[in-house]
Amino acid sequence: MAKIANKKELILESAYRVFKEKGLEDTRVSQIVKEAGIAQGTFYLYYNSKMDVLPDLAQKIISNYTQYLAEHGNVKAGLDYNLRLAIDRIFEVNQEDVTIPSIVYAGITRSGEVDKWKVIYRPLYDLVANYLEAAKKNGEIQADISSSYYSEFVILLIESTARGLILFQHSREEIEKYKEELSSFLLNAVSWTPQKSV
Structure with missing residues (x-):
């Protein structure tokens, strides 16, 4: 369970940084996962979109x-x-x-x-x-x-x-x-x- 929480936290921290740099409109899921160093499929285990x-x-x-x-x-x-x-x-x-x-x-x-x-x-x-x-x-x-x-x-x-x-x-x-x-x-x-x- 701790591993799941850590991955989700990693996505959140990465999304925070990308949103801050790029803004809402220009942020892409691909940028968030690249920042997090995870596969795009991992993102979709937790969220359906950047808005989620x-x-x-x-x-x-x-x-x-x-x-x-x-x-x-x-x-x-x-x-x-x-x-x-x-x-x-x-x-x-x-x-x-x-x-x-x-x-x-x-x-x-x-x-x-x-x-x-x-x-x-x-x-x-x-x-x-x-x-x-x-x-x-x-x-x-x-x-x-x-x-x-x-x-x-x-x-x-x-x-x-x-x-x-x-x-x-x-x-x-x-x-x-x-x-x-x-x-x-x-x-x-x-x-x-x-x-x-x-």
């Missing part, structure tokens, strides 16, 4: 967010702290690599397999929903909001903001200001009374 690789690449990105927030988040620290943590991590990952997140998210719109993407995101949405539930119990935010829906809004807004600002090459100072405003915006969306992030 994208959900697994997305899984790695989303798992990165989820694992980081699970390790560093703290429901007792309050919603502002946890939102800031999510914003910082998502921006950081997108700043480290502009190309692959953009390619992966383009794959979301092209694949048409929405259910697959929901499964990939679900652990992250659930984690943010837990932060929102704790904030409701502590009286930080409105009691009548739906944590499951709001968690999706939060993540989608953070991700799209991060990708947009980085893609359009805002300076680091501008990005930090946008992050502050984004945190305030999200808090105001769920708060009893408007508040400013500190």
